[in-house]
Amino acid sequence: MTSVEKTGKTVDEAVEAAIAELGVSRDQIEYEVLEEPSKGLFGFLGGKPARVRVNLLAGQSPAAISEPQEKKELVSAAGKATADSVEVAKTFLQSIFTAMKLNVKIEKLTGEEQVTLNLRGEDLGILIGKHGQTLDALQYLTNLAAHRDSDERVRIIIDVEDYRKRREETLVRLAQRLADRAKLRGEKVVLEPMSPHERKIIHTALQTDQRVTTFSEGEEPFRKVVITPKR
Incomplete structure (x- = not known):
């Protein structure tokens, strides 16, 4: 592999992700900014991550990485990406609750294939809506925000007082x-x-x-x- 495209919250973050995948140092590459980052609603929704293309310089080659170590690093990176996405989701939700003047406690429940954020507080029926329609919309927007800067995809379920x-x-x-x-x-x-x-x-x-x-x-x-x- 001599070239890779990556995204990140900033250009530097995207470049570092590409360097890590290639297994080289910064002085062994050159990069091109394909898209500058931008922010959307609440600083999350509708925004775009930075996107770069990183190329190895002539005569350079990726570092050899043993398969077991590579797998460990991939698992670690996936776990961190999931954690980061969940934190973005929680921040996004809190920004909405602040705007709505709602005092909400977010409980995190981790499953094998998904993460549930259960919301608890007073008068949260407004977040549920008829047959959970508002809750479904909130869940959809939260997943968009959480995955805006991440290539990993963890399904985030939003619940209110165990409504689902x-x-x-x-x-x-x-x-x-x-x-x-x-x-x-x-x-x-x-x-x-x-x-x-x-x-x-x-x-x-x-x-x-x-x-x-x-x-x-x-x-x-x-x-x-x-x-x-x-x-």
Whole structure:
């Protein structure tokens, strides 16, 4: 490898990331700034990272790195990138809460494939919205902000007072009740429009029921689940 492109919060950060990947020193490379960094809303959203192309000088070669050590460094770098993304997410959320004059405590829960930031405080219903629509939008914006300067992708889930768990339990009970109705009446039952995540909960809740089948119909954001009895 004699050339690599990298991004970072600053030009120097992007250059250092490229040097680390190439395994060389700064005096062995030359670089070109492809894009200067810029900030967006709240200093995060909509901004762009610095992007550089780093080339090895003629006659230079990357340092040899043993595979075990290289793997350790990659794991360490991935862990740091995840931690950095979560910190950016928390800072982004706090900037929103400050603007809304909300006193919110952020609890971090780490899973195997995702990080959950559970929000606790007084009068946080405004952050949830109807059927969690506001919460979903907040989660989407937070992930955009968290990954603005990172090549690593960790899924960040935003929750409020364990709302998502309670909502899932409610949807499972709803699915079972409506499936019983479909079987009793022998006719299909159409649910209200739901997000892809909530539709998946309905499908999963009924996938082992041998007497009904489920499918989704319609266009987003009005796509809905249909439960039909098997003949």
